[in-house]
Amino acid sequence: MxxxxxxxxxxxxxxxxxxxxxxxxxxxxxxxxxxxxxxxxxxxxxxxxxxxxxxxxxxxxxxxxxxxxxxxxxxxxxxxxxxxxxxxxxxxxxxxxxxxxxxxxxxxxxxLFGDRLQFWALLTKHYEFDIIRGIHKESLHSKDEL
Incomplete structure (x- = not known):
């Protein structure tokens, strides 16, 4: 959007x-x-x-x-x-x-869904793994272990 x-x-x-x-x-x-x-x-x-x-x-x-x-x-x-x-x-x-x-x-x-977007944005900001995109921020590789 x-x-x-x-x-x-x-x-x-x-x-x-x-x-x-x-x-x-x-x-x-x-x-x-x-x-x-x-x-x-x-x-x-x-x-x-x-x-x-x-x-x-x-x-x-x-x-x-x-x-x-x-x-x-x-x-x-x-x-x-x-x-x-x-x-x-x-x-x-x-x-x-x-x-x-x-x-x-x-x-x-x-x-639209501002509280939910804020939650995911903060989660992504505070952790090295971007759960929304499914990648590590530094290496840009996906998580491949179970």
């Missing part, structure tokens, strides 16, 4: 912050948006990939409207902003800016 922003691409980040708890079976203890969670809202289907059938409520309908309207705007204009949503692209120092997607009140925030 940072490299695309540096190369001049317009990058519009988002994080899905909304879930319908009725979409998840009781056996699934973690009720958070998953990869592909947007599909029912985009394609008007009534179940998520590992979920169960559920009825759309007012929040679901609003969430679907926001997703579809911003996608249409992006395809037509190259910018997902609407009359109600000022979706700002990532840029320069704000390359981790994102839209928190939720019904009725989506909002711009930053940084």
């Amino acid at each position: 940072r490299f695309k922003v540096a190369a001049g691409w317009k990058v519009f980040n988002y994080l899905t912050a909304y879930i319908n708890r009725n979409a998840f079976p009781r056996e699934i203890p973690i009720k958070k948006p998953l990869h592909g969670y947007e599909y029912p809202y985009i394609f008007n289907i009534t179940s998520i990939p590992i979920g169960k059938k559920f009825d759309f409520n007012d929040d679901d309908r609003e969430f679907a409207d926001i997703l579809i309207e911003t996608m249409v705007k992006f395809v037509k204009d190259g910018n997902p902003s609407t009359d109600e949503i000022n979706w700002q692209p990532a840029s320069g120092d704000e390359n981790l800016r994102y839209l928190e997607l939720k019904p009725f009140s989506p909002e711009m925030k930053a940084p």
Whole structure:
């Protein structure tokens, strides 16, 4: 993402912050948006990939409207902003800016997963082995023992 922003691409980040708890079976203890969670809202289907059938409520309908309207705007204009949503692209120092997607009140925030990025950056800074890249900093060789 940072490299695309540096190369001049317009990058519009988002994080899905909304879930319908009725979409998840009781056996699934973690009720958070998953990869592909947007599909029912985009394609008007009534179940998520590992979920169960559920009825759309007012929040679901609003969430679907926001997703579809911003996608249409992006395809037509190259910018997902609407009359109600000022979706700002990532840029320069704000390359981790994102839209928190939720019904009725989506909002711009930053940084995207900032606390997690800070953890990994500090871990990499304080140790000779770069766990993110999988190499020793000095030799640039990977770790080859088990």
